[in-house]
Every structure is written in structure tokens, then in C-alpha cells.
Amino acid sequence: MRVVCAGGDPGGSRCVLAVAALLAELGDEVQVMNHGFLGKESTHFPIHLVAEDAFTTEGVDCFLYGSSSMDTYALQLSEQALAQGIPTVHICDNWSSYSKRITLGNRMLAPDVYCCMDQQALQDAVQEGVPPDSLVVTGQPALARDLEEASTKRHDPLLRQRYARSGHPVFVFVSEPYRKVMGADTARPDHCGFTEYEVLLAFADALRHICPEAFVYVLPHPKHDKGEMEQLWEAVRGNLHGEVVHPPSPRDLLPAACGFVGMGSILLYEAWVLGYPVLFLQPGCRIQGMRRFAQLEHGCYASDTQLISQQLALWHQYCVVGVGSPRPEYAIHRQSTRRIAEIIHSLHTKR
DSSP: OEEEEEOOSHHHHHHHHHHHHHHHHTTOEEEEEEOHHHHHHGGGSSOEEEETTOOOOTTOSEEEEEOOSSOOHHHHHHHHHHHTTOOEEEEOOSSSOTTGGGEETTEEOOOSEEEESSHHHHHHHHHTTOOGGGEEEOOOHHHHHHHHHHHHHTTOHHHHHHHOBTTBOEEEEEOOOHHHHHOSOTTSTTSOSOOHHHHHHHHHHHHHHHOTTOEEEEEOOTTSOTTHHHHHHHHHOTTOEEEEOOOSSGGGGGGGEEEEEESSOHHHHHHHHTTOOEEEEOTTOOOGGGGGGGGSTTOEEESSGGGHHHHHHHHHHHHHHOOOOOOTHHHHHHTHHHHHHHHHHHHHHHO
């Protein structure tokens, strides 16, 4: 069968690429539209690239796409596929903007299959008006690849030796560029309510009272300016031990880490799935979708500044107990790539 794939931003494109690679391995003819992140990354796989202005529905058996709330290229192509009765499969790589991702102008372009990360995502999508009969919990294919890497590295003795600090429990702060993306004025109504600057300061202030012997690795986001997090860490660390770190992969820190903390990074969710204690700090959060981390079992969460010390103390207790076993979501995500490939094949069989 012939499957045409499209995407724009990194999150959705990485999911599509994982499925596209498996389909090609299974012998399907896979074409990728040369647009955005997906087009750039597809050069590493035996997949046929098609110029972004050369899309055609002729001979296509399925259209697979990853969405973006900003880049509507893939969604525009899905409209053409739907008009021709071609089965469409959409992969949602996160927990937000479920209906916006498939809405072009004032038209909701519901795919035949809307792939959700988990049951909570499915329920939230229904509440936003996405047709329930299109929704399927599949897990997240890009996360599947990351979890495979993580499961290999988490017990690596050489990595543990590299990043462990004798006599100091190691915690990882996963930063995100909220200030760059949303601005420094957290009082704006359209702002999420916090940035990494306030959160890292609050974390450091609370940690030095609860676990002064801690060693903190601050993990910058690729969008942070060079030296930005080093400067911020030095300004807030006080007498805490730690450093800004740039490992080849963020998962290299897993063997040495007792726990993870941050705001809303997918890396934090990944650590939670693997059984690590995770603390989500979102003081003053105004975006309801971001609060979904408050629902994670044994995850620690604070959207109220007054509760940060309390939640950090609880998180520290979990860290003392130690890293647990992978959660049930682990199996769902690990199987997601093959699950979506099976769905695509089943759609072709039904035609």
C-alpha cells in the first residue's frame, strides 16, 4: 500500500517518522512531504521525499500526519485526502489543543483515526468536541523510541560513574524556554503564568532547606541562549551544589538521578513513566491543559507558590525511597508505533 506522510513541527514529525520508518520496513511504499522538520529528518531513512508543492491524492491508500497548532500545512493536505475518501490518520503528540489541531478556519477536519497519547488525552479531546468515534489510545511513537533508549541507559554503569556525585543525591532540573516563548511578564492574561526563571529560583530556595546536600544538574532546552542557564543557575543556587550540564542525550543522566523536577517537559513525563519521582512546578498556571500533570499517580505538583515547599518535601520522600518500576503507560508507549501501523493496514483492508 502507499502511505503519504506530512508534518511540520518537531513533536508531531518525530511521531510520524517513527511510524513511517516501520511501514517502510514492512514493505509499504512510504512518501514523505518535504516540509518542516519531517522533511529534514526523513533524509536519514529509506523513504521517498516529495516536494511540498507536489502533493497528489492519486494512488494514495492512507494519509498519515502530525499536527501543529501553528503550521497548518499537513492539515491542509488532510482536507484534500478527506475530500477524496482517502483514510486519514492523525497523531497527537501532546496533551493540548486537541480540536485546534484539526481545525482549519472554522472547519473541523476530523480524521478517520485520531491517535491519543493516553486515556486522559482521549477524554480531554472528547470534551473539546473531537468526534469520539475517531479517537483511539495508541501511545506516542516518538516517546516509544525515547523510552527504548532510556531503558537501555538507566542502568548503564559508565554513565552512572560519569554523573553520580559521591555523598550527594543527584536531582535533574529540566528547563524550558518559557521566557523566550511567552515573555517575561507573567501577569499578562495570555501568559501561562510562570517562566523557568521564577521556577528555578523557587526550587532552589525550597531545596536548600529540605536537602542542602543535594547536587542539581540543570538541563537547558536547545532554544535557550548560550550561557543563559549558567547565568541563571549562578544567580539562584546560593550554597547548593550543582552545574548546568550538556550531555549528548538527556537520558544519559538517568543512572545517576534520584529524581526529576521541572515545569511541563515531555522529558519529565518520560521519567515518570520509567518510575522516577517527578516534581512539576507551575506556579500561577493559567493554562488548564498544562495542569494535567497534577493527575499523575504519585507525581508531585504545585501550581500555588505556597505549596512548593510542601510538594518538594513529599517529592524528596519519594526520592529517598528510590526509583520504582516502569508504570503501565510504559508498555502502551513502547507498542505505539506498531499499533498505529496496524491501524493503517486495517483501514486499507476495509476499503
